[in-house]
Each structure stands twice: as C-alpha cells, then as structure tokens.
Amino acid sequence: MDxxxxxxxxxxxxxxxxxxxxxxxxxxxxHPGGSLSLADTLTYLYMARMNVxxxxxxxxxxxxxxxxKGHTAPGLYSVLARRxxxxxxxxxxxxxxxxxxxxxxxxGKVPGVDMSTGSLGxxxxxACGMALSxxxxxxxxxxxxxxxxxxxxxxxxxxxxxxxxxYGLDNLTAVIDNNNLQIDGKITDVMSxxxxxxxxxxxxxxxxxxxxxDFDAIEAAFDEAxxxxxxxxxxxxxxxxGKGVSFMxxxxxxxxxxxxxxxxxxxxxxxxxxxxRLTQ
Numbered sequence: 671m672d673x674x675x676x677x678x679x680x681x682x683x684x685x686x687x688x689x690x691x692x693x694x695x696x697x698x699x700x701h702p703g704g705s706l707s708l709a710d711t712l713t714y715l716y717m718a719r720m721n722v723x724x725x726x727x728x729x730x731x732x733x734x735x736x737x738x739k740g741h742t743a744p745g746l747y748s749v750l751a752r753r754x755x756x757x758x759x760x761x762x763x764x765x766x767x768x769x770x771x772x773x774x775x776x777x778g779k780v781p782g783v784d785m786s787t788g789s790l791g792x793x794x795x796x797a798c799g800m801a802l803s804x805x806x807x808x809x810x811x812x813x814x815x816x817x818x819x820x821x822x823x824x825x826x827x828x829x830x831x832x833x834x835x836x837y838g839l840d841n842l843t844a845v846i847d848n849n850n851l852q853i854d855g856k857i858t859d860v861m862s863x864x865x866x867x868x869x870x871x872x873x874x875x876x877x878x879x880x881x882x883x884d885f886d887a888i889e890a891a892f893d894e895a896x897x898x899x900x901x902x903x904x905x906x907x908x909x910x911x912g913k914g915v916s917f918m919x920x921x922x923x924x925x926x927x928x929x930x931x932x933x934x935x936x937x938x939x940x941x942x943x944x945x946x947r948l949t950q
Contacts, residue, residue: 671886675718679885681948682752683713687914688941689748693764693771695934700764700773703924705745707849707882707909708816712749714888715814724754727781733811734800736785738793739818739847740774741926747771747780755782791826793817794844798834801842801902812896816845820852823861828873834902835874842902843895846870847882849911851922870904882909915940 686709694700716722720733737746744764751758756770763769770779774788784800787793797815804811821827834842846866854860863869867877876898880887888907895903911925912918915937929937 671889676885677948679710679713679717681945682717683710684914684941684945684948685752686713686745686748688938688945689751689758689761690744691915691929691934691937691941693744693747693761694928695931696762697765697928699926699928700744701741701926702744702915702928703851703911703918703921703926704739704818704847704849705742705748706913706915706918707911708739708742708745708845708847709749709913710883710885711816711845711847711888711907712745713752714885714892716749716753718889719892720814721811722753722782724782727755731809731811734784734797734813736793736797736800736813736815737775737787738797738815738844739790739821740787740793742816742818743771743773743775746775746783750780750782753782756780790818790821791824791830794827795830795833797842797844798830798837798839801834801839802837804841805837805839811841813839813842814845815842816847818852819846819848819850819857819863819866820860822846822863822866822869823857828869831870831873831875831902838900839902840899843892843905844870844875844902845905845907847909848906849909849920851911851920851925853922853925855922867904867906870906874901875904876901878903878905880905880907882907883913914944 723729
C-alpha cells in the first residue's frame with residue numbers, strides 16, 4: 671500500500687475510534703469493544719475500497735455493506751459520519767430520544783445504512799439476498815458484511831454460508847471479526863466456533879486470514895477477494911477487542927459497557943496522542 675494512503679487511513683481510523691468513544695460516552699451505553707476491533711476494516715472499506723455516494727446514499731450502483739454484528743453500530747456510525755453521510759457532531763446523539771442513531775443500525779433513517787440489523791445471524795442472510803439480486807440483475811456492485819466470532823455460533827449463519835456457496839456468490843465478501851471475546855467471555859469457553867477458517871472452507875467459501883490491524887494485509891485481502899470467481903469469500907481477521915484504547919484492549923467487560931467521564935478522558939487522550947504521532 672502507498673505510504674501516504676496508509677497514513678491517511680491510520681489517521682481516519684484514529685478519528686473513527688474517537689467517534690466510537692464520543693458516542694458511547696454521551697449515550698452512557700453501547701458497545702465500544704467490538705466497534706474498536708472492527709474500526710480499521712470499516713475505515714478501509716469506506717475510505718479506500720467501497721463505491722459509495724454520501725450525497726446520494728441510495729445510488730443503485732453503490733456497493734452494499736451489512737453490519738451483521740449490529741450491536742457494533744457505534745463503529746459504523748462513526749465511519750459513516752467521517753465519510754460525510756451525516757455530521758460528525760451527530761454522533762453525540764447515539765441512543766437518545768428522537769435520534770437517528772439507534773443502538774442498532776436502522777435503514778431508511780440513517781444515510782448509508784443498507785440494512786437494519788441486530789438479531790445476530792440475520793445480517794449475513796440479508797447480504798446473501800443482496801448479492802444474489804446483483805447476480806440476477808447483472809449488476810457490478812459488490813456486497814460486504816461483517817460478523818462477530820461470537821455471532822457465528824448462530825445456526826442461521828451457516829444456513830447463509832451454505833446458500834452463498836450454492837449460488838456461487840463471488841460478489842459477496844464476509845469479514846469475520848475474530849477478537850475471541852463475546853459478552854460472556856472467551857468464545858472458546860462459551861461455545862467454540864473454531865476452526866473458523868476450516869468451517870467456511872468446508873461450506874465452499876474461499877478463505878483468507880489476516881491481521882485486522884494491518885492496512886497492508888487488509889488491502890491485500892480485499893484485492894484477492896475481488897479476483898475469486900465462483901465462490902463467496904470469507905476474510906477471517908484476527909483482531910483485538912477494544913483496539914486503540916489501552917484499558918479496553920482484550921477485555922470482555924468492554925463488550926457492552928460505556929466509558930465514564932474519567933475513562934472517556936483517558937481514552938480520548940490516548941487517541942489524540944496517536945493522531946499527533948501520525949500527523950507530525
């Protein structure tokens with residue numbers, strides 16, 4: 671990846687993380703941990719990969735994104751705001767009465783949200799439908815979806831996986847955010863889905879494994895995905911829950927806990943320091 675593009679994406683990702691902390695702090699609730707672990711991939715998709723139109727969010731030729739792990743809406747909202755779909759200041763209204771930014775993404779209310787999600791397992795199913803529709807219409811758009819590694823304990827995920835392979839949905843890429851933690855602890859203790867790569871391969875998907883916080887690896891994975899013919903693609907990304915905020919990293923407690931004022935100040939100071947480092 672070009673050095674200037676990488677630096678820009680790193681700056682964008684730091685700003686996206688600040689938006690996640692800002693929104694959950696002001697809401698006094700929400701899901702920062704998984705939003706932070708997915709932030710780099712969301713940043714790459716919206717800032718460097720996907721064909722989207724902030725001035726016309728429903729443009730038919732746009733690429734589609736479905737946040738199957740819908741509880742990490744703070745991450746999606748933050749990147750949409752940074753991309754220009756709505757004002758960044760609006761992030762402070764997360765989960766408030768009359769706000770467009772509900773606890774899970776709502777299509778039709780939030781510009782740039784392609785599917786309402788929240789019930790785990792349903793997002794990837796909707797993404798499969800979008801991808802099949804594109805294939806039937808001969809459309810050029812691609813469909814992306816992001817799932818949590820705890821989410822793939824849901825049986826509906828594997829029904830969707832079978833569907834996507836059966837119909838050869840090579841315009842579909844699923845990102846599995848493998849931070850190894852869910853609300854009740856380690857996924858290996860709750861209900862192990864491992865080997866994640868082996869399972870998707872057995873269902874007929876092309877599988878790519880990457881470091882979720884390496885923009886070179888992220889770009890290479892999506893480049894590879896676009897070259898695959900006849901199969902859907904699963905990108906299994908090894909990530910760190912709470913990435914970018916030291917006291918949140920790799921802590922299951924931050925799955926669905928908002929920072930208090932002291933924690934907010936520490937987190938924002940760390941992220942501002944990272945921005946300063948990147949922009950010197």
